[in-house]
Amino acid sequence: MTYCVGFLVEGGLAMIADTRTNAGVDNVSTYRKLHRFDLGGGGFVTLATAGNLSVTQATLNLLREGIENADTGQVETLDEAPSLFRAARLVGQAVRKVRGDMAPSLEADSVSSDVALLLGGRVGDGPLGLYLVYSAGNFIECGPETPYLQIGETKYGKPVLDRAVTFRSPLWDVVKIGLVSFDSTLRSNLAVGLPLDLMVAPRTPAAPIVSRRIEADDLYFRDLVERWSSALKATLTAIPEPPYGE
Amino acid sequence: MTYCVGFLVEGGLAMIADTRTNAGVDNVSTYRKLHRFDLGGGGFVTLATAGNLSVTQATLNLLREGIENADTGQVETLDEAPSLFRAARLVGQAVRKVRGDMAPSLEADSVSSDVALLLGGRVGDGPLGLYLVYSAGNFIECGPETPYLQIGETKYGKPVLDRAVTFRSPLWDVVKIGLVSFDSTLRSNLAVGLPLDLMVAPRTPAAPIVSRRIEADDLYFRDLVERWSSALKATLTAIPEPPYGE
Numbered sequence: 263m264t265y266c267v268g269f270l271v272e273g274g275l276a277m278i279a280d281t282r283t284n285a286g287v288d289n290v291s292t293y294r295k296l297h298r299f300d301l302g303g304g305g306f307v308t309l310a311t312a313g314n315l316s317v318t319q320a321t322l323n324l325l326r327e328g329i330e331n332a333d334t335g336q337v338e339t340l341d342e343a344p345s346l347f348r349a350a351r352l353v354g355q356a357v358r359k360v361r362g363d364m365a366p367s368l369e370a371d372s373v374s375s376d377v378a379l380l381l382g383g384r385v386g387d388g389p390l391g392l393y394l395v396y397s398a399g400n401f402i403e404c405g406p407e408t409p410y411l412q413i414g415e416t417k418y419g420k421p422v423l424d425r426a427v428t429f430r431s432p433l434w435d436v437v438k439i440g441l442v443s444f445d446s447t448l449r450s451n452l453a454v455g456l457p458l459d460l461m462v463a464p465r466t467p468a469a470p471i472v473s474r475r476i477e478a479d480d481l482y483f484r485d486l487v488e489r490w491s492s493a494l495k496a497t498l499t500a501i502p503e504p505p506y507g508e
Numbered sequence: 509m510t511y512c513v514g515f516l517v518e519g520g521l522a523m524i525a526d527t528r529t530n531a532g533v534d535n536v537s538t539y540r541k542l543h544r545f546d547l548g549g550g551g552f553v554t555l556a557t558a559g560n561l562s563v564t565q566a567t568l569n570l571l572r573e574g575i576e577n578a579d580t581g582q583v584e585t586l587d588e589a590p591s592l593f594r595a596a597r598l599v600g601q602a603v604r605k606v607r608g609d610m611a612p613s614l615e616a617d618s619v620s621s622d623v624a625l626l627l628g629g630r631v632g633d634g635p636l637g638l639y640l641v642y643s644a645g646n647f648i649e650c651g652p653e654t655p656y657l658q659i660g661e662t663k664y665g666k667p668v669l670d671r672a673v674t675f676r677s678p679l680w681d682v683v684k685i686g687l688v689s690f691d692s693t694l695r696s697n698l699a700v701g702l703p704l705d706l707m708v709a710p711r712t713p714a715a716p717i718v719s720r721r722i723e724a725d726d727l728y729f730r731d732l733v734e735r736w737s738s739a740l741k742a743t744l745t746a747i748p749e750p751p752y753g754e
Contacts, residue, residue, distance in 0.1 A: 417663035417664050417696070418663050418664070418666060418667050419667075420664060420696045421664050421665075421667075421692035421693075421695060421696050422740070424695050424696050425695065425737060425740055425741070426740065426741060426744055434749045434750055434753060435744070435749070437750050437752075438744060438747055438749065438750060439744060441750070442744070446667035447667075449667060449670050449671065450663070450666045450667050450670050460752060462752070462753060472752055472753050474752045476752075482748075482750055482751055482752070485748075486747055489743070489746070489747050490743060490747065491671060493739070493743035493746070494668070494671055494672065494740075494743070495671070495672060497735070497736065497739035497740070497743070498672055498681070498684060498685060498688070500735070500739070501684055501732055501735050501736065502728075502731075503680045503681070503684065504680055504683050504684060504687070504728055505728055506683075506706060506708070506718055506720045506722075506728070507680060507708060507718050
């Protein structure tokens with residue numbers, strides 16, 4: 263299992279992914295699920311992947327090698343995409359091609375070939391964008407009404423996002439809330455695990471893009487988890503007892 | 509969809525269920541999912557139901573009418589169960605019988621006959637107990653290490669339980685945390701809805717059992733939701749910004 267979340271708010275784009283993969287409960291490993299492609303002209307695409315690891319790895323490799331465009335005969339790679347929409351379409355094509363090759367034999371062994379990817383980035387000095395690409399290669403774009411997208415084990419960490427994230431939330435506040443959402447998920451599901459990978463791209467194209475791995479001994483993350491946990495317990499204590507027994 | 513949770517802590521037993529049922533998103537209704545059976549000698553069994561409504565309703569009716577015991581030829585009803593374990597076994601038998609009748613035609617229409625039930629209660633002046641009965645009629649018993657069981661849409665509301673509920677938590681504190689868990693679920697999933705039904709049975713057999721419906725305009729629940737939401741926002745604000753951008 264996996265948990266990845268992407269935010270597209272007024273201040274910019276942030277993506278967080280865990281690194282745990284498992285086949286059953288006795289085959290657990292650490293794999294990077296947040297992958298950055300640098301484009302020309304300062305542009306970039308970051309992909310977060312969930313689902314069958316062989317399918318997502320093959321998809322990433324195909325995006326680097328290129329996919330032949332059936333109309334033009336040209337081989338297209340992700341780093342040459344002329345727009346973020348075209349990048350998302352190319353990722354969808356790559357997913358369809360890989361699943362077309364692998365799904366029949368996987369299904370014969372009752373293994374799911376389902377995947378989901380988040381694609382965030384910017385082409386040239388165009389606007390930042392965030393997409394969710396499904397197994398069938400179709401995709402949706404993140405909008406300001408719900409300024410986040412999740413893939414993988416999404417439910418445990420959703421309530422805090424629904425309560426606290428709006429399009430106007432400052433970019434680093436959203437990263438903070440995202441880390442709380444990860445902590446809730448890590449506690450309730452063993453198949454999501456540290457370290458986490460973080461990517462933060464402010465809206466201004468000139469601002470540097472932050473890439474960071476957050477390990478289990480990260481002081482900030484440990485402090486955040488501790489503060490959140492104590493505050494929740496204090497809040498629960500402060501709420502009066504239900505009057506229903508009287 | 510449905511969300512029900514049961515707690516078995518040092519101070520007693522508490523069960524909470526929502527009342528929303530839906531077939532698709534355009535056929536939404538309110539049905540009671542928390543059902544109490546009064547046994548002789550002050551004992552009681554409370555069942556919370558999730559899954560296919562026709563299967564759970566038929567199961568409840570069969571438990572009232574009685575099921576023939578294949579070994580003895582006797583008809584057994586829930587209110588005559590000699591122990592809570594036997595009550596859970598009888599519920600499992602009823603689920604199997606109803607699904608045996610209904611599942612083939614439901615499956616032919618691609619409708620799931622899956623259900624899950626929580627069974628809490630006490631027989632005579634015996635100990636309080638809490639069980640989770642699965643679709644196959646098998647069941648598990650709640651223990652002190654994880655003093656709660658959930659059915660239905662369980663994930664949104666699980667993190668707060670994992671953080672705050674222990675076997676030593678006071679009974680009414682646990683009800684409070686349960687209501688917060690419901691609020692998180694209600695916000696993130698439209699298929700879980702108010703009103704809620706609550707049952708609280710203190711450990712002492714002489715103490716009265718509380719049964720209460722919590723409507724959308726319930727002052728205590730509205731205050732709890734408001735306090736929780738404000739405290740979470742205040743906590744998020746109080747956590748320092750991530751240092752990763754520096």
